[in-house]
Amino acid sequence: MIKNVIYILILITGWRIVSAQSPLDQLREDNSDVTRIVPGVGLSDLKNSIGLNIPTSLSVPVDENSYVVDSGDQFVIKVDRKGPAIKLYPSTVTPDGIVTLPDAPSVFVRGKRLKDVKKMLKNHLKRLYPDATVEVYLNGIHPINVEITGYTPVRGSINVQSSDRLNTVPALIYNQLQSIDDTLGIWRKISRRRLELRRQGQDHMYDLLRYELLGDSTQNPYLQHGDVIRFYAANTLYSRIQITGAVYEPNSFEFRRGDKLGDMLQFSGGLQPAADSGRIELARFNRQTSMFNRIVLTYPEDKDFALQADDRIYARFKKEYHQKREVWVAGAVEYPGLYPIHEGQSTLSEILKQAGGLLDNADLTSAQLLRTRLYKTDKEYQRLAQSNIQFLNEIEKSYLRISTRQLPFVVNVDFEALLTKHDTGADVLLVDKDRIVIPRKNRSVVIKGAVEHPGVYSYMPGWNYEQYIEHAGGYAPRAKNFSVKIIKHASGNWLDAGNDIPVEENDVIFVPQRDDFNWYELIKDGIPIAAQIATVILLFNRR
Known part of the structure; x- marks a missing residue:
């Protein structure tokens, strides 16, 4: 009787007994476009383990605040309703820019920010499933084509992904230049501070250096299909800004109209702690001459000071700041x-x-x-x-x-x-x-030079230099015993030895040695001189 009651309840409530299969095996049995996911199975498990056709081309994260949705983008919509199952809906943006939703009106999404599209899809499904939790994932992105023009050796159309940003294009150009001997020379002639992007008939100028050094993503937008990117030549030596002194990265930068003092200090890594923020000096040339004006600025009060081409900035150090003496x-x-x-x-x-x-x-x-x-x-x-x-x-x-x-x-x-x-x-x-x-006391005296037994001897209070020499075996045969020196350890002075000069600990007694007499050298050098003298005498006698 009890078993029958339980069976009837199961039929009334729609419950069913699930066989002893793994969650992924259960998913494989469902071949419909709407896939049922058993709790505990994530989106990555679904992609890797079941036969659902959800192609994935997204290999890098995208910024949903700036990414623009277009035809070909792929979404996965997850609807988690009360009960044992989760619904998963794959949907691709149609060529008309529409996303189709199950049991709900289609939504036009092309040209809208990813963040806004996610919100729109969630709101539509919440009306249909008010008690459900709805999640929207960008699963794949659409390929796009952009045009490269201007001052660059690489021109024409290239294929990129819609997840690529503006800085992708210079990187592609650089890679293609690797086969050229003067790659860096060519690369340095291309401006990274003036990249013009034409989109839907409107021109926008971007500064990739600001993005690279400061992380300003507004200067590195996502690319869109049909964009035209124009490169310009970098400004010459006389159109740069030089900054030196108490900054972390002294350098020179290409000048861009609108540059301010604060920009250049940030490009250089900012002021060091040792910098005197009240002594930021700027040298500015007077028109076309070599004369310049000296301007003293303060940071951050003058951070918005407008710069001009060929300005030179000197960040001064504080006087004797943290000198490690x-x-x-x-x-x-x-x-x-x-x-x-x-x-x-x-x-x-x-x-x-x-x-x-x-x-x-x-x-x-x-x-x-x-x-x-x-x-x-x-x-x-x-x-x-x-x-x-x-x-x-x-x-x-x-x-x-x-x-x-x-x-x-x-x-x-x-x-x-x-x-x-x-x-x-x-x-x-x-x-x-x-x-x-x-020094440590070692109570010794050093005897060097022409003595029989040179070396280190114990210091004997009251002894004079002659007693030490006698203690060392006396003078050697060629000793210059009238030229003995006492080298004082404390001062390094060389003193003529005498009984009035005390020998102190660690002093050095030095006995010079006579040079050997070389008769051969004397005769060899003397014969030419004698011959010259004889010649002079002979000439004199003939007169």
Whole structure:
């Protein structure tokens, strides 16, 4: 009895028992133009898995706010009503520009924006199915033909898709130019700021550079069948706008009538944080002369300032904006490394304190403050060092010799007075790229040159240079023992050795060596001279 009641209810309500098939198998059984979709099956499943004829030519998204519908566009209309099934209606715009709808009046859509067409179709179907959810998809697009004319080596008709925009045409031209040797040279002569599009008897001028740099899609419209695109030659060197200075992308751009200061700043990526927005300088030529006027502008207040061909824009930097001034601390300190400074304010003692102070083995007698910027500016030393020594006079040779031996960029600092005796008068103001070097004590003396056993020896307090030389085995046979030098480690100065000159830690004792006497060279050079003298005497006696 209960089974009969259930059976009767099923018949009354129109329910039916679905066999144990997959949703897609159920769809394949329906060959009608209106296809039933079981919930859970998406539009992509339908296209890929059932035998419904819905050709797809749409491979890129389109902007429904600007895309214009025309004959050949393909729509898929989805009607989701209460119950287990969803209705799917494919429809193609007819040559007359009409979309046919099931059980509803046809709709004229050609020439209308895609967004408006979707709204119109939804409204028509909602009247028929007020309780249903209606969705409209653009599934395929129509091919179109456009004409290319003007200043371009490629002219004539080309086939494109209705989803293509204006910038597609220059790309197609460039691809066709790849076989030409001077592709870039030809390409640069074609203007990208003046593309004329004729549509239905009306001319419109577009600026593709504005689209490419700023993303202004109004300058890159969708193409329509029958469009005529005219290219113009790019403006010459004297019809460009140059912008340099504190912008992200300094460049020069083709001038287009109507350009404003704000346009060029945006084309160049905008002002950098270091830019002084109150010092945007513009140089403008006076008519046909080489004289120009200097105009100071402010941004953004003057963003609408009208530009002229051949204007030059200079975005000035703020004075010393975020200057990264640093000094390097090396050696026997707690935390060696780079330290930021306020140039003209930070002191040597302040930075050493930031570095954690000195280690126990710090050698203050050998500590140095190196002003490396001075070394780079000693142009005279650099000139002499690159010159042939034979062409230098005695003064130049002396300057080169002294500059080589001494470090000209060593700042005179009494480290012991500053750090041990806390004498503030010995403190020094630091500048950018200074190097503070605090060596570690190694208690040694270096002996070089003509001694029996040159090398590094332990420092012996109170010893003079002769005692160190004796400790190194004495003078070598060809030693110039009257020309011994003591090279001071702290200053780099070369001093004539003497018992009154103390030898300190890390000093160098240098013993020069006599050159070998070459009798062969002497005779070889002397014979021609003797022959010349003999000739002169002979001529004199004949007189």
